[in-house]
Amino acid sequence: MTARPIGYYVHHHGAGHLTRARVIRDATNLPVTMLGSRIGAEGIALPDDRLDEGFDGRDHAADRPKVLHYAPLDHDGIRSRVARIAQWIEHARPALMIVDVSVEVAMLARLASVPVLNVRLSGRRDDPAHLEAFRGAQALIAPFAREIEHPTTPEWVCAKTFYAPGLTDAAPVQSTASGGVLVILGEGGTSLTAQAIAEAASACPQHQWRVVGNMSAPPACPTNLVFAGWCESVGNEVANASVVVGAAGNGVVGLVMASDRPFVCIPEPRPFGEQHATASGLQLAGAAIIHPSWPDAQDWPAIIASALALDPAVRRTMYDPQAASKLARWLEEQASARGTQEMAA
Template sequence: MTPRPIGYYVHHHGAGHLSRARVIREATSLPVTLLGSRIDAEGIVLADDRLGDGFDGRDQAANRPNTLHYAPLDHEGIRSRVARITQWIEQARPLLMIVDVSIEVAMLARLASVPVLYVRLNGKRSDPAHLEAFRSAQALIAPFAQAMEDPATPDWVRAKTFYAPGLSPARAAPGVPRETVLVIMGEGGTSLTAAAIADAARACSDHTWRVVGNLSAPSDCPGNLVFPGWSDTMADEVAKASVVVGAAGDGVVGLVMAADRPFVCIPETRPFGEQNATASGLQRMGAAIVRPAWPDAHEWPAALSAARALDPAGRRALRDPQAAARLARWLEAQAATWVARELAA
């Protein structure tokens, strides 16, 4: 008999959700089906649910229930994706549904009688919608170390959480890297400008500055600064850097911790204070130099030196090389529980 699959909903905002899904899928022996709007041929492709070209998590609805975050009215993409998800659930009869992340998809799966494992990101997520999604899930998955937990997180949420710090692809470091500063521009959006990076590169002319992401070079780009564009091998880029500069998104932080690289962290503004909470945890653990905004040009030599001077033990404590394997065994135990219940019924 063909085993029933695990469903994995992949949110489209940022690159970290899909990267994490791939790591988990590769680690487990269970069949995993991805569902999302930016997964191409890797699974079930869903219609776009955005109101425009961008996504800011706001639906412009005046009468949205408190237990939902994003539920725009009269949206063809929403109707299509809800129908496609429930159609797949009816046909595939998944044992479990991992939701990374969406309050609405978590509630939809629960309404469709599927046990949910909800991926919980950092930040102050004490609003009614998050708490009810946490409450309705069988268990929660945190892709960060327990030491990074926001102090305001309720005890019952912590008790329900499986912590798995290290669900990012890792590459072996190629010896001692050259004096290269890698600036990562994540896919979740940024307030950073190419001109500000150029000023920093001029102030640190003894370093090569490399900017990976969707940002174009300025007209007056210094010779030690390159803009190669987006990279599909971001883990390799991080492994080759002597210092990494980036925001506090889960994907970027995971890559930096996996590669054990000195880190200058500049959190972006995100809903529920996610990046600020992560940056605070990094600073508390001594795992990164944290700046609330992009430093002035003259501050960069000291910032790079301070990042290199940090004790590596701080960042190494936030990475578990066995996290994917531990999570896979836990998932398999969760699935086995539901198979046993089915057989006993």
């Protein structure tokens, strides 16, 4: 017996989509082929589909059908991209297609007669394009806890969803709780400035501050602040911090919750209010300290104290250490339900 592959479309924005794809691929016993713009030799490389003026999830075209978000006209990259995906589907005959995330790719796979599993991100996603993509999917995957579901999400969408709050590549690390404040800058872009971080560190001389991410130190940097640049061992950095400060992307939130660290969450603007919805859910649950923007320097001592006072039992409900293995078994059930097993040639 041999299994037909699972296709996994990986969105290019930020690091979270690719991290999640790797975690799912490594957890399942089924063969997984990744397709995307930034996956290199790990799968099927796709041409870039972005417009020159940037990408925010929509193309703002007046004549775009309501069931699509991003379908700019006369774009060579999109033509090649659609053809490459369709060609792979024709030859590989995938049992399932996980789409993380794109309404258009989900619709393309569905049109190509492939059962689709849509990854759902946080935020208000009750527009026609999202809802029709969800309706056409065999099932949905949410990489967050059911407790932080957006209140506008229809019940039928929730009922169709497998919640997996813990799809992170964080490895178990023995925490030293060094007393430091760690600021994480994700790859999806940030509104923070080095000067604002330096002022916050100056206001908290009793704490060591460390910044990981693509940001250089300001000209006047306090002695208790280090800009470490990007590092591959972010999990170690998080586990060894006393307090973590970061945005509300699924990757950062999952990593912090997996490491069970007090969290000060400052959501960044993202399409469909994704990060603000996640932050709101964390706040309602009491799992993090939330600020809509970077606080004034003099407020940071009290903010850190509030984060340290959070009940750790609450944030532990935001993370399931078995999420990847549970999702993998569920995926295998989804594939089996479609009769994916074939006799070996």
